[in-house]
Amino acid sequence: MRELSFRLSYGDCDAVGIAYFAIYYRWMERAYSGWLYDHGLRSGELQESLGVLTVGVHSECTYQRMVRVFDELTIRLVLDRIGTTSYTVGFDFVRDGEVVTHGAMTFGCRDPESGGKAGIPERLLTVLRTLPEQARA
Amino acid sequence: MRELSFRLSYGDCDAVGIAYFAIYYRWMERAYSGWLYDHGLRSGELQESLGVLTVGVHSECTYQRMVRVFDELTIRLVLDRIGTTSYTVGFDFVRDGEVVTHGAMTFGCRDPESGGKAGIPERLLTVLRTLPEQARA
Amino acid sequence: MRELSFRLSYGDCDAVGIAYFAIYYRWMERAYSGWLYDHGLRSGELQESLGVLTVGVHSECTYQRMVRVFDELTIRLVLDRIGTTSYTVGFDFVRDGEVVTHGAMTFGCRDPESGGKAGIPERLLTVLRTLPEQARA
């Protein structure tokens, strides 16, 4: 599952009639957790499976097009960045082939004992590298 | 679309590790609005298309089984009740063929001028009657 | 804390401009958990403190008045029902002295070993009885 689609309902839109800016974040986590799960990893139990914790250190969204109730959106995971001890997964929200919103979540790897920074485990790197790199200039 | 499926993510679950009791309501609205939309009706614009307003007068959920992160749920709309000026749509949340949660939303029809109760328009009745009646004893 | 007040923001309202029907549930849990916490109980750790689990078995809301963005609401906890092995806490959402929405959450007590029904522990009963009983006819 590298894609997840949904249709905006009234609960996703604010009183002004456009998609509420905050709704994207829960969809990002749903897409990310589901994608890891399909690769045999539970994002809440990485310490057990990988020996490191990952903690969310940053999240963001850039809104490029207005989105309205009943629009159909597809979320596509992309690889925004792989660092030494952290990585950023990107989320393209696509409507009719056009990216309307781009989100990103940055996770840092931590040693479960010391709490200090830790390298990204090889198994997680392998999974991350299955994502297409971001094409945007 | 009389069914909508999703997999529970971390954001759907509380600190205790089970599905948060409130998550079902947004899924109910999503399923209801999407189903009406597939029948050519926008639940937020019924006054224009049907000549009456519908207002939510009651909602509820009965929790029958514990649901956990990564469980797959399917929402099935059922017809709980058709009255004279109000109706109740039921929502079976099904996991592996078993109803784990049953939700319901009751809507009352209102005259847009007077605000008083109004009969359910024929077109809406026709759509509601496409739903299977609830089988539970 | 038997009261909790908030002002509706855009994120609480749907595209139609009135309070979204689902928002009340999270406020109910916030008020309930905070109230128990002020009585020295963490609703997610009752097994440790009381020897029983409580599981949510039902929730509901009855919508009596339309509520709009920037309205100020106060939540008041009331005692809807005490049974033998379950109890219902009510939530009056009050605007300018008038109840606009009434919510309720029903919890069942369970034996942590067997999972079977258990009596409401005395300490929890004492806390529940600090709530005013519902006055509605």
Added chain:
Amino acid sequence: MRELSFRLSYGDCDAVGIAYFAIYYRWMERAYSGWLYDHGLRSGELQESLGVLTVGVHSECTYQRMVRVFDELTIRLVLDRIGTTSYTVGFDFVRDGEVVTHGAMTFGCRDPESGGKAGIPERLLTVLRTLPEQARA
């Protein structure tokens, strides 16, 4: 109202037991809309009062400390940036005097006719300048 306080409840926390990364965004909008409202502006109706639209173009959060259920947080609005046609409001989430999360929302001003960029209206600038500038290095 340049401050808004709340106590984390179970619904704010994920299955891992810490504050869910997405919860901050709704609090940011609540604090922002409420603050503008106290200055006589409704963020959803700025076209009527100011002659321009403001559209959200970016939002983000940086997570600096772990936050847990029942922690008390206070949101403080700060001025992150004023540009020519856009501005960024910052949100310090403070626990016991320490910033645990910093959020930001960037709004762009748009001409309601053409949809093109527009300058920040003087009245809005005056309100924005009541905010303390961010002190972080």
